[in-house]
Every structure is written in C-alpha cells, then in structure tokens.
Amino acid sequence: MANKDSWFPGSVIYQIYPRSFYDTNNDGIGDLRGIIQKLGYLAGSENSLGVDAIWLSPFYLSPMIDFGYDVADHCAIDPVFGTMDDFDELIEKAHERNIKVILDFIPNHVSDQHKWFREARMSKNSKKRNWFVWRDLREDGAPPSNWLSVFGGSAWEFDATSKQYYLHTFLKQQPDLNWDNPEVRSAMKDIMKFWLNKGVDGFRVDSVCWLSKDEECRDDPINTDFDSRTHSSYDSLDHIYSRDGPKLYAYLSELASVLDQYKDKVIVVEANPNLNKDKGYYLSFYNNVEPHVMAPFNFAVLNMPWDARSVKHYVDTFQAGLRSEYNPIYVLSNHDKSRIVTRLGVSAARTAATLLLTLPGSPFLYYGDEIGMENAAVADDNALDPITGRETYAEAGRDPERTPMQWSNGVNAGFSAVKPWLPIGEKYLQSNVLLEEDDKSSMLNLYKQLISLRRSNEAIHHGRYEPFDAPDQDIFGFQRIVDDEVILVLLNFVGESRVVDIDGDILFSTHPTATTGVLAPNEAQIIKLRGV
Numbered sequence: 211m212a213n214k215d216s217w218f219p220g221s222v223i224y225q226i227y228p229r230s231f232y233d234t235n236n237d238g239i240g241d242l243r244g245i246i247q248k249l250g251y252l253a254g255s256e257n258s259l260g261v262d263a264i265w266l267s268p269f270y271l272s273p274m275i276d277f278g279y280d281v282a283d284h285c286a287i288d289p290v291f292g293t294m295d296d297f298d299e300l301i302e303k304a305h306e307r308n309i310k311v312i313l314d315f316i317p318n319h320v321s322d323q324h325k326w327f328r329e330a331r332m333s334k335n336s337k338k339r340n341w342f343v344w345r346d347l348r349e350d351g352a353p354p355s356n357w358l359s360v361f362g363g364s365a366w367e368f369d370a371t372s373k374q375y376y377l378h379t380f381l382k383q384q385p386d387l388n389w390d391n392p393e394v395r396s397a398m399k400d401i402m403k404f405w406l407n408k409g410v411d412g413f414r415v416d417s418v419c420w421l422s423k424d425e426e427c428r429d430d431p432i433n434t435d436f437d438s439r440t441h442s443s444y445d446s447l448d449h450i451y452s453r454d455g456p457k458l459y460a461y462l463s464e465l466a467s468v469l470d471q472y473k474d475k476v477i478v479v480e481a482n483p484n485l486n487k488d489k490g491y492y493l494s495f496y497n498n499v500e501p502h503v504m505a506p507f508n509f510a511v512l513n514m515p516w517d518a519r520s521v522k523h524y525v526d527t528f529q530a531g532l533r534s535e536y537n538p539i540y541v542l543s544n545h546d547k548s549r550i551v552t553r554l555g556v557s558a559a560r561t562a563a564t565l566l567l568t569l570p571g572s573p574f575l576y577y578g579d580e581i582g583m584e585n586a587a588v589a590d591d592n593a594l595d596p597i598t599g600r601e602t603y604a605e606a607g608r609d610p611e612r613t614p615m616q617w618s619n620g621v622n623a624g625f626s627a628v629k630p631w632l633p634i635g636e637k638y639l640q641s642n643v644l645l646e647e648d649d650k651s652s653m654l655n656l657y658k659q660l661i662s663l664r665r666s667n668e669a670i671h672h673g674r675y676e677p678f679d680a681p682d683q684d685i686f687g688f689q690r691i692v693d694d695e696v697i698l699v700l701l702n703f704v705g706e707s708r709v710v711d712i713d714g715d716i717l718f719s720t721h722p723t724a725t726t727g728v729l730a731p732n733e734a735q736i737i738k739l740r741g742v
C-alpha cells in the first residue's frame with residue numbers, strides 16, 4: 211500500500227459532506243456545483259488549504275432517510291445535489307487542480323426504495339429475492355435470531371406480504387444485501403467500474419464488517435461487560451455471528467481486485483472493531499485483503515480519552531505492527547462523530563491537528579474542522595438524523611456535526627442565500643473562512659501551515675515512525691525519520707506547561723511564540739533535531 215509511486219501514501223484527504231458544503235441553487239442544501247465553486251479553497255490556488263484529495267459523502271439518488279447512506283440508485287445523482295454533468299465537471303475541475311476524488315461506496319445495504327429490493331419483496335419467488343437476507347419466523351413467531359440493529363432494536367423487519375423477515379443492520383429502510391449471492395457481488399463490482407470509468411480515484415467503503423455473516427443466523431451471545439449507561443443497546447450482544455463473518459476478507463479481496471484493472475486507485479474501508487476491542491482488528495485488513503490496495507480507517511484515537519499515555523501506547527503499538535508497505539489512515543472526526551473542538555476544546559484541538567498531520571499515512575480531515583467548527587445546537591423538534599434520541603451514545607444524533615460550512619460572517623454564514631437544511635453553528639461569527647484567512651493565529655492558518663510543512667518535509671511526509679519516550683508522561687512524542695533527518699513531534703496533552711530538554715530547531719508550534727525546552731499548556735511543537 212505505501213507504494214511511493216502511488217499518490218495516496220502521505221496524502222491529506224478532506225471529507226466533504228455535500229449537503230453542507232456550499233449551496234449554489236438556493237434550496238438550503240449544498241450541491242455538486244457548490245463543491246466545484248469551492249475547489250480553489252481546497253487546493254491549486256495560492257491561498258488554498260492544500261489538500262491532496264476529497265472524499266465525497268453520498269450524493270446518489272436516495273430517499274435520504276439516512277441522508278444518502280440509503281441508496282436508491284448507485285449510478286444516479288440525487289437531483290438535490292445536481293446532475294451527472296455536474297459530477298463530470300467536478301471530476302474534471304478537481305483533476306485540473308490535482309485534487310483526487312474518492313467516492314463513498316455503500317455495499318452492505320440499499321434503500322428499501324431501490325428497484326432490487328422493491329422487486330425482491332414482491333414475492334418469495336422473485337428473481338431478486340435472494341439478493342437480500344430473508345428468513346422465516348421462529349416457531350413462536352419471534353424474529354429469526356436475536357441480532358440487533360446498530361441503530362437500535364431488532365435487525366429483523368417482518369414483511370406481512372411474504373410472511374418472512376428481512377435483515378437490516380441499520381434502519382429498516384436499509385435492507386442488507388446478501389453478499390453470499392455472487393450476483394450481488396458482481397452487481398456491486400459493476401457499480402465500482404461505472405465510477406472508475408468516470409475517472410474517480412478511489413472509494414471510501416461503508417460499514418464493511420457486516421458484508422459477511424453467519425449464514426445460519428445463529429444468536430449472538432450476551433456481552434457480559436455491557437453497561438447501559440455508557441454503551442449503546444447494540445453493544446448488549448457480542449456480535450460473533452452477525453458481523454465479521456468467515457468470508458469477509460474474500461469479499462473485500464473481490465472488491466480490491468476491481469481496482470487492479472485500473473491505475474493507482476485506492477480503497478479505504480470503514481470497519482469498527484466489535485465492542486471497540488482492537489486487538490489486531492485493523493491490522494487484519496492489511497494482512498488478509500489481496501491485492502494490497504485497501505486500508506482501514508483507524509478510529510482508535512478518536513474513540514479513546516485524550517490522554518498522552520493511552521494515545522502513545524496505542525500509536526506506538528499499532529505502528530510497530532505495520533509492515534512498511536502498509537499505509538495507516540488515522541481519523542479524528544467525521545460525519546458520525548462529535549466535532550474535535552467540541553470534544554477537546556480549542557487549544558487541544560490545535561494539538562490534535564498537529565498529531566493528525568504529522569503521523570504517518572494518509573490523514574482524513576472532516577470539513578469545517580480546519581476552521582474550528584463546533585457541534586451546533588439542534589433543537590429536538592428540528593432534529594433530522596433518524597437516530598436522534600435512540601441511543602445513549604448519540605442522544606443528540608449526528609446533526610450537530612453536520613451543519614453548514616461557515617464561509618463568512620454574512621447571511622447564513624455565506625453557505626446559502628436561504629435558510630439552510632440544518633442550523634448554522636452559533637459561533638460562526640468567530641469561526642469562518644473569511645475571517646480566519648486574515649488571522650495568522652487562526653485554526654485555518656494552523657492547518658495550512660501543517661499541511662504545507664507535511665508536503666515540503668520528506669520525513670513528515672514519508673518518513674518512518676519511531677517512538678520517543680518524552681521526559682514527562684503528559685507529553686506524547688514521536689519521531690519521523692528519513693535518511694539522516696530526524697523530526698521530533700512533541701504534543702503536550704494537558705493544560706499546564708512542561709519542561710523538555712531537547713536540542714533542536716523548532717519548525718512549527720501551535721503557539722504564537724515557542725521556546726525551546728518548554729511546552730506551554732496544550733502546545734505542540736515540531737522540531738528538527740540537531741546533530742543526528
């Protein structure tokens with residue numbers, strides 16, 4: 211994977227949630243033309259952020275029950291986002307700026323409005339019946355197994371017409387495809403080819419751990435560590451049968467092999483360890499999927515407390531397990547998780563940005579984090595995310611981290627001329643692109659500096675990772691090394707200053723003034739070591 215001839219290793223990828231990026235047709239919803247108009251913000255102009263690629267969350271035809279993760283036609287653009295001509299223009303204009311384009315690909319389920327499912331549910335004899343997972347009731351009328359939906363409740367929905375249940379790992383409007391059926395796999399591979407032939411550079415593949423399940427649908431055992439105060443109801447079971455089944459890597463290898471027929475394309479998979487127990491889970495995707503064009507997101511740091519010891523222990527161990535050709539994909543936020551500033555505060559968010567942009571591999575940034583956007587308050591009555599209020603872990607749903615990009619301090623933060631689909635974040639007057647472009651100390655300029663340093667410094671861009679034992683346990687330090695150049699990254703995880711006895715030149719600091727040998731509260735420094 212970490213093939214130096216490929217564009218991907220070392221690249222910075224920017225996630226765009228199209229509904230919330232920029233609205234050009236004044237319907238309050240972002241669109242593809244909005245992305246085209248804002249490409250210069252991202253790369254290819256003097257003052258751009260400087261990212262290498264964009265990942266577009268789904269823009270396919272969809273009833274939008276799960277905001278596009280319920281696809282009704284994988285090869286059509288939902289009119290709310292524009293047309294196929296807009297898409298073709300987007301690819302062309304992005305490539306002119308040397309921005310690669312990665313699409314969201316959702317293989318585990320479709321919308322219940324997809325023609326495949328509409329046909330499948332017509333009768334037990336339908337040709338598409340076996341494209342989905344149908345099972346009979348138990349003798350007592352109960353669902354076929356105790357499997358749970360990630361979004362709460364049973365994963366089985368009763369279909370009164372055929373008197374069978376169908377499986378839905380997410381919403382009941384998102385029936386799971388039956389990946390054990392070769393026709394399904396073939397259809398999904400054709401969809402990938404459709405977009406690859408249009409010139410896309412890769413895919414972010416949704417929810418892959420559910421592609422293979424126990425064909426007998428045996429009951430998952432109880433999770434004996436379950437605590438309803440801290441876990442979602444889904445975690446009350448240990449999902450040994452309903453996910454990560456025996457064919458998972460074989461199916462992913464089939465997807466990966468599609469890319470082999472093209473040049474320099476990539477796949478990043480969304481795979482969450484069962485009950486958050488990593489234990490080599492991410493590594494197994496590198497080790498078991500052939501050809502090596504696939505890497506899993508690593509959500510471990512995003513899901514752990516912001517504590518230098520834990521993060522150091524995790525990253526040092528994970529890096530030690532990676533072969534040199536494996537490309538790590540660290541993530542600190544996305545459209546399903548609380549914003550970084552909301553989780554950590556502004557000061558630590560600057561440290562987090564430094565961490566993400568100095569670690570090896572290909573970091574993914576979530577739109578708006580670069581201007582320090584925070585979760586917006588979305589009143590319960592206005593909540594749109596279907597899982598709002600369903601689960602302890604996501605009581606407020608995911609709307610707060612999906613609000614419109616804050617471009618300026620103007621009407622609707624410069625996102626749209628009309629009322630946007632979700633409210634504008636309350637702090638848009640302070641956190642917006644226009645204002646931050648002119649403020650040297652802004653979050654936006656911090657991200658720009660880090661991305662530019664990453665690009666210009668070979669050690670940070672492609673160097674190997676070496677652990678570093680900092681003199682203080684509240685500091686996470688690591689080295690990036692290429693030939694005889696050693697870059698030391700020091701991150702102070704606490705709100706108090708710390709002394710470090712280091713001899714080097716400070717290339718970057720999160721603070722306006724930096725002093726060698728001292729880390730101010732929450733300061734991160736990037737240091738070129740002397741005399742190595």
Ligand code: NOJ
Pocket residue numbers: 276279280316380416417480545546
């Ligand atoms: C993971 C996606 O990130 C999330 O937004 C979506 O709701 C589920 N998969 C279901 O597709």
